[in-house]
Amino acid sequence: xxxxxxxxxxxxxxxxxxxxxxxxxxxxxxxxxxxxxxxxxxxxxxxxxxxxxxxxxxxxxxxxxxxxxxxxxxxxxxxxxxxxxxxxxxxxxxxxxxxxxxxxxxxxxxxxxx
Amino acid sequence: xxxxxxxxxxxxxxxxxxxxxxxxxxxxxxxxxxxxxxxxxxxxxxxxxxxxxxxxxxxxxxxxxxxxxxxxxxxxxxxxxxxxxxxxxxxxxxxxxxxxxxxxxxxxxxxxxxxxxx
Numbered sequence: 001x002x003x004x005x006x007x008x009x010x011x012x013x014x015x016x017x018x019x020x021x022x023x024x025x026x027x028x029x030x031x032x033x034x035x036x037x038x039x040x041x042x043x044x045x046x047x048x049x050x051x052x053x054x055x056x057x058x059x060x061x062x063x064x065x066x067x068x069x070x071x072x073x074x075x076x077x078x079x080x081x082x083x084x085x086x087x088x089x090x091x092x093x094x095x096x097x098x099x100x101x102x103x104x105x106x107x108x109x110x111x112x113x114x
Numbered sequence: 115x116x117x118x119x120x121x122x123x124x125x126x127x128x129x130x131x132x133x134x135x136x137x138x139x140x141x142x143x144x145x146x147x148x149x150x151x152x153x154x155x156x157x158x159x160x161x162x163x164x165x166x167x168x169x170x171x172x173x174x175x176x177x178x179x180x181x182x183x184x185x186x187x188x189x190x191x192x193x194x195x196x197x198x199x200x201x202x203x204x205x206x207x208x209x210x211x212x213x214x215x216x217x218x219x220x221x222x223x224x225x226x227x228x229x230x231x232x
Binding site: 037039041043048049050051054055090092094096099100101102103104105106107108 | 217218219222
């Protein structure tokens with residue numbers, strides 16, 4: 001089964017500075033249809049998760065443009081250009097290319113303010 | 115606006131059963147593919163299973179840890195998704211989210227808390 005590995009697990013960042021986190025899959029996430037099914041989600045403390053990025057680099061409606069996704073194959077990155085206080089939370093990647101076993105989440109990266 | 119509202123959570127004894135409901139609105143429910151995702155206290159997200167829309171056969175898929183114990187169903191006349199859980203153990207304790215699939219997982223409900231304890 002495909003394994004999703006996120007790093008770092010904890011990411012202390014100064015307000016206004018950039019942040020970057022990684023998501024690596026044990027198998028290529030390029031689907032036979034040509035798409036790469038890798039999404040990013042944000043979960044603020046005490047809230048439900050919400051999707052930020054779909055299919056590697058497409059930002060969801062209402063997501064600030066300081067969030068960007070990139071990558072290909074097995075290596076993916078979520079970047080925040082200038083961290084704000086409201087960005088505190090846990091960020092998860094999700095793969096949907098390999099089925100079964102079904103959707104697979106990474107273990108999460110916890111972003112906190114220094 | 116898409117709205118997903120879970121209900122039915124609570125305290126259940128080990129070995130017991132529980133059924134969660136998810137009332138959906140703001141989109142065409144009968145064609146939507148829906149999933150359940152859970153989160154144990156202080157832990158990450160775990161996909162549990164999905165049910166396809168009626169036009170796609172309404173078939174189900176499950177994650178290995180819950181296959182045979184959990185059953186996902188839907189009542190399109192009520193725009194409601196269900197999760198029937200049986201043989202519950204303490205490891206099933208957590209928040210259970212109803213989600214709509216749009217490019218994998220798109221919209222999330224607020225969650226229903228399930229506690230398995232004697």
